[in-house]
Amino acid sequence: MAYKPPFQSYQEIQNKKKNRSPMVFGVLSVLFIVAGVLLIWNWINGAGGGGFSLFQTDTPTPTTTATMPPPTNTPENTLIPTETLIPTITPTGTAAVPFEYQVQSGDSLSSIAENFGIDEIILIMVVNELRSDFLTAGQVLIIPNPDMELPTPTALPPGLRSGDVIEYMVLPGDSVQIIAEKFLSTEDGIIAENELSDSYLIFPGQILLVPYWLITPTFGPPDSTATPIVTPTP
Incomplete structure (x- = not known):
């Protein structure tokens, strides 16, 4: 092996380190770029609802919860009060009796x-x-019975003398004065005979006692054929 001076060996070591530094930085840069791309890709797919996730999270597992049906109300036999109808009498047809x-x-x-x-x-x-x-x-x-007849004029009994009392049924429109004129009587005589407190207190159907021929007529005796003195019979 050839001998290398110490200075030369140190120089070679420094050169090797310098040659390695760019390579290391290059590798780290690539790793950072790849990591950034993955993060962006994961974020885009995560917003869309699926895809690859760099950092996986626990996915909640749906659980089934048993739901009890609501209780059913069973109707009970409840008595509902009903309105009692009162019959209304409606007049129909012809009544046989009053x-x-x-x-x-x-x-x-x-x-x-x-x-x-x-x-x-x-x-x-x-x-x-x-x-x-x-x-x-x-x-x-x-x-009254619809077949009931109205009182009709009945002839006065024969042989009546002045002052005799007859029965007379009051008709609608009658007054004591009209009755007195009809039988040549007087209002005072009729009021006294019937104990009337007021000469106007008479009514249709009322039976009055009428003193007959209390005044002297100037035209003859009253007409004996126009004297209703009967009471209607149902």
Whole structure:
């Protein structure tokens, strides 16, 4: 082996180190570049939802949780109160016998007569002794048989003398004055005979006692064929 001076050996060692340094730096640079590319690639694929991951993370494992169905309410037999219907009497047809009827709101004598097939309102007024056709809700009326006839003028009994008392059924539109003129009587005589407190307190169907022929007529005796003195029969 050839002998090399110490200086020459040291110089060779330094030269070798200088030759190795660029190579080391080159390798490290390549490694850093590759690592950077991998990081960028991993980030891009990670944002897209898949791909290679440089640093793997634990993937959560889905677990199945048993869910109990909600309890089913079983309906119980519950009694539901029901409304009790009150039957309403609707007048229909023709009544065979008189009966009671309770006046409803909005009723009138004419509407009641029409509902029950009664041709003459006076029948209702006579049977119920109404002084007028004014009705109130809740008032109870007797509805007569539609076949009931109105009182008709009946001849006065023969042989009547002045002052004799006759029976007279008041008709709608009558007054004590009209009755007195019809039988040549006086208002005071009729009021006294019937103990009326007021001469206007009479009503259709009312039976009055009328003193006959208390005044002397200037035109002869009253017409004996126009005197209704009978009471209607249902």
